[in-house]
Amino acid sequence: MKTIPRVDFSRLRVSVRHIAIACSAILPGLCSSGQAQILADFTDGNTSALVDGYPGATGSGWASGWTSNKTSSANVTLTNSASSASPLAGGGNYLSVQVSNASTASDYGGAVTRTFDSAVVDPSTPWDLYFDFRGDSVIPAVSADTNSDYAIFGSISNSAAQLDANTTWGLTIRTASGATRWRYYSGSTLVDTGITYTTGTVYRVGVFVDPQAKTYSFMINDGATVYESPTGIPFRNASVGVNKVFFSAKDDKDHTGSVNFSLDHVRIEASGPILAEGFPEPIVPNINGAALHTNTYIDFTSTANDPAMNQYANAGYRFARFGVPWFDVERSAGSYNLTSPQSYIPGYQQLVEMLASKGIRPIIFVGLGNTVYGTDTTNGGIQTDAQRQGFHDYCKALAYAFRDFNPIFEIWNEPNLSGFWVPASNVDEYMALVPYAVSGLREGWHLGRESQNLPNPLVIAPGVANAWARGNFIDKCFDRGLLDLVDGVSIHPYSNYSSDPAKRVPEALASPISLLKTELAARGKPNFPIVLTEWGFSTDRNDYGVSTDTHAKFAVRQILMGYYTGLTINCVYSLDDARNVDDNTSDKHYGLFTTSGANFAKTLVAKPAVAKVAALNAALDGYRYVQKVSLGNTAPLNNAKDWCLVFWNPTALDADGTPGNAKAVLWTTETSNLTGPYQLAFDFRGDSVIPAVSADTNSNYAIFGSLVENASGLDANTTWGLGATYSGGALQWRYYNGSTLTTTGVTFVPGTVYHIVVNVDPAASTYSFTIAGGSTNYTSPTGIPFRATGTAQQRVFFGARDDKDHPGAMTFSVDNLAMQLSGGSTTPPVGPLASFSDGLTNAATDGFPGMAGNRWLTPWAQNSGSAANIAITSAITSTAPLNSGGQYLQINVSNSSTASDYAGAIARSFDTLIGVQKTSPDLKPLLGLDTSVTTPFSDDPVVVDLDGYTAP
Known part of the structure; x- marks a missing residue:
């Protein structure tokens, strides 16, 4: 098998990772970070009562105030204060630290350290440290080398005062071979960055710690240039979970005076994802x-x-x-x-x-x-x-x-x-x-x-x-x-x-x-x-x-x-x-x-x-795309419209455990418009009494199809249509036979749940239906002609007309709507459903008004015969469930006019386009597989495994 290496682009580094390292006054106002931050700017001055002072107090992501560590309490003097006498970048208060060693026998140091809250920034996952640092003392080469230094580090020892075997990650400014430079620990090896230390220069530093990999990297900006370390520098001590940062100085026994440094703008935050540089490799899903x-x-x-x-x-x-x-x-x-x-x-x-x-x-x-x-x-x-x-x-x-x-x-x-x-x-x-x-x-x-x-x-x-x-x-x-x-x-x-x-x-x-x-x-x-x-x-x-x-x-x-x-x-x-x-x-x-x-x-x-x-x-x-396979032209297959793409992953295991696995994706562009018969089934209940205000009344319920999308009731645009209406003093289920309103003889009883099935044949412009419920079941004649003929048959309407003389609203309930579409190569027929299980929402398909999807072209719409007079209100409820229990839709149509009868309806369009159903030939001989593979497919791509595939 040919091996194609995979590149993991989720962890490739960017050239410069964070704005803070490169920010300067050149383009002001363009520097910020989006991560949760723990800050120390020393704005509160010398105090233990406020978080951002020195030594400061617990809070705002800090688990403690600042503390001082010494390698020799008898010899080291540590003097610290928040000051504004010689500010770092940005001005204002900063922390001034002075470390003085009185011993002439040994080199000793001291550090200031602070613990951050693991609940705010998790020290067991990647995190970043930023700070501004200035060395205020000359570090002389007392001999060829000197042990006076500055250091910034992590340590597994809470009392650490300088770099030692407990150090996890660590940077230092140290003289070696007569050169005072920034250096760092790579494992136990001290490495020279080549950056010369200059007393009084403000260095903006970022350290990027990855406890999971037990590595780190860093950047140093001296205001003129930015140094980027290698990535993946190994910890000196491979421990994890350290949530303390240390800033220290060591005073050589032969050094006169103290070693001073200044610190400001300390920031700790969780690392964000590292985005890839360059163009991506064409591996799913990189592009x-x-x-x-x-x-x-x-x-x-x-x-x-x-x-x-x-x-x-x-x-x-x-x-x-x-x-x-x-x-x-x-x-x-x-x-x-x-x-x-x-x-x-x-x-x-x-x-x-x-x-x-x-x-x-x-x-x-x-x-x-x-x-x-x-x-x-x-x-x-x-x-x-x-x-x-x-x-x-x-x-x-x-x-x-x-x-x-x-x-x-x-x-x-x-x-x-x-x-x-x-x-x-x-x-x-x-x-x-x-x-x-x-x-x-x-x-x-x-x-x-x-x-x-x-x-x-x-x-x-x-x-x-x-x-x-x-x-x-x-x-x-x-x-x-x-x-x-x-x-x-x-x-x-x-x-x-x-x-x-x-x-x-x-x-x-x-x-x-x-x-x-x-x-x-x-x-x-x-x-x-x-x-x-x-x-x-x-x-x-x-x-x-x-x-x-x-x-x-x-x-x-x-x-x-x-x-x-x-x-x-x-x-x-x-x-x-x-x-x-x-x-x-x-x-x-x-x-x-x-x-x-x-x-x-x-x-x-x-x-x-x-x-x-x-x-x-x-x-x-x-996986990576490797080839397209011809499926041939044996009907119903059509090589111009059928697709089979092979993807390969060299690291995934084949069925027999061998490294390297392939998958094929199959689909067709061939579709069919379901112009053949469709069936609509639903439960319906009229919840209002329809009074005979006179011998006849125009209050009614209606379920219908229409040539127009904004229909609100039965009219000349109705294709198929049935409803509960008064005529001759009788309240019955009736239907349109062409333009003739025809009675079923079935008395409509308010509060009764009717299960209705309508079979519609758009090509023949005919329909039929059944009504089950109450004391009588009804089956209509077949081939009932449409009232209006046309091609716009993809919408179903449920409505009510409120007579001008009718007090109150016309209320009805609908549930368990199911459609079966046919006319294409579909087994079994497909169609949309509506049981209102998602409630009143526009964020889910089976809600009201719902959203498009699952073969619904649109949400439910509300159509009004008179926007000035008709009010349509809706509710999803389960208080008086229809046949199957659970939630259902209840609609109120109310006409405020006393001069005219007006109607309102809810309507929804369904999708009649479907992919032609096909079955692939056996892919085994086409691709040299170990086992036979055949699969049904349509216009919705299907993915199958290929056992034994050898990449070309």
Whole structure:
């Protein structure tokens, strides 16, 4: 078997891990951290009564105040005080420490130490320490070497005062071979960093401790350069759970005077996830992501949306693409606000930190205009050198602010559309901007850093709203040298609005990616990274919208096509619906999550796609795509529409325990619209007495189909329809036979539970039904003609008409609704269910109004014949259950008019599209397997194990 190594991208280090290490006054206001923090800034001065004093008190994450340790109480004097006489970076109080050794026989030291609360930051899991440190004494080479030093360390000994065998991790400033430098312990070996110690310099230090691996790393910023240690430095003492930090000085016996140091801005926090650098390996689920909106009033960082963002990350999405618009972060020239901007109120900094905390790597598109620099609008194109320089500086600020989260940067969003490059798209103007953007991003990325192997940031472009074609915008960008300026090409190859239905599927991606790869190879870039930052399918109710069930299948197939076509990163559009409601606005319903609520209080609720994607990524976690298999053309198989992709994991065990395992994913693009007969069954109870106000009354109950979505009662648009109405003084179940209202002879009794089954044949425009309940059961004639004929048959209505002379409301109850759809190759027939088990909610399918999914195209809607007069109220209750007990839906329709009779109805649309059911041929001879494998499949991908597969 061929071995393909797996790279675990959840634990690769970033070039510089945290903003705090590199922060300086160069770009003020861009430094913060998103983790829970324990702080010591000594703002409370010399006191034991307040937490942030010296020695301080217990609280705010500290399990103790500061204490002093000495290696020799008889000889060492430790003098400490909170002072503001010579402040460190940021000014204000700091801790001044003086260690003096009176012995002339031995070298002794002293340390200040403090214990942090394990319940706030768990010392058995990775944690980080930050602090500002200044050595205020010259450390002389009294002899060739000296034992005077400074040290910062962890220790298993609570009384430690200097580096020794109890040290876990440890840094020190020490003279050796005549050179006073920063050094550290790697195991028991003292290693030279090469950083020369300068008395009086403020060093900003970060130490990253991993007790689980018993390793650490660190960074030191002297204000001019940043030193990055190797990762995985082994502990000197391999103990875990140490929740104390030590700051010490040792005074050489031959050294006159004391050894002094100053300390400030101590911060301890739990480590966030370490995000990968570079482009990801194409191993499931590394390349997956989605675009999100920062312009639709959603606070992704809110507590309410934390479960949804966890769902997103746990489903296997590793990237999030979004914009940080120039106009929003620089509203005053040269001043950048990433934490409290006007448009995205939750803050871009907070958004990036939240994503990083969940292991989601940002793809940030830089762009859009800025009227501060004279662009026509906030979407204005960049036309002048002054605007380009301003854009360069904005890019520099963003790269500097976000670099520690290792983002990928994309230059602009859809510059080929005039709506995003006002007044008109212009490839020459765009390409004149690209070098400025790249230069700014690189300058901000490297600012204040000095690392021998620090790569440039990854930059992709142009993010156009289509794929490549000869002579189009992206092709002209290639002609003007784009491929030599950026690290990857980004496109938005939407096909969901194609006039060809065969192209309105994820598999249509194969052709444009193949063409783009051919063009890149022809231009001397055969393996140039291709990043999709948008493409998707909307769940709107227009002609090209899809059901949430189809959307879920497409989301899985989008991921599969990403691996098949060899994408570098595959971001679908979009993470969130861009609007709460308005089902007929297509560009607002591409999301993996729906939204509801007020601006910046919107909550995200997962569509079925999220669970389906999670299941796929869990099944293929750690696997890599290796080949496509032809299933042949023996009917009903169709090689042009059937897919079988093989994925391989060299570390997973085969059925016989051999390392290396393969899985196949099978599906078809072939679907059938269930235009054949369907059956609707439900329990119904009329809870109101329908009085004969006169010989006849217009109060009634009705169950029907209609050609219009907003029908509220039986009318000329009714296809099939039955109801409980008065006629000739008799309250009976009646039905429409064509346009004739026909009696069943079955008396309607309020409070009786009726089980009704309706069989509808849209192709024949006929129906029949049965009614069971009360004293008489009824079976209708077959072939009852529709009242109105047409193709819109995907909606079921339950309603009531309230006579103008009827006091009170018309109340009815519904439960145990089940549909069976036929007309395709389905065994058994499929259909939606409604038993209202989820209660009153829009966040679950089986609630009211519910949400789309499980073959429901829509939630329940409320239709009113007169919005001014009809009130429809709903309740989920179990107080008077229908046949099966449990929760049911109760509806009240009330007409306040005394002049007219009006009706109200609840309605819901169901999905008639289904994949054709097929069975694969035996995969054993096709793939050389040890055992036979056949599986049924449809348009919903299925994963099967392949025993004995040998990777090509």
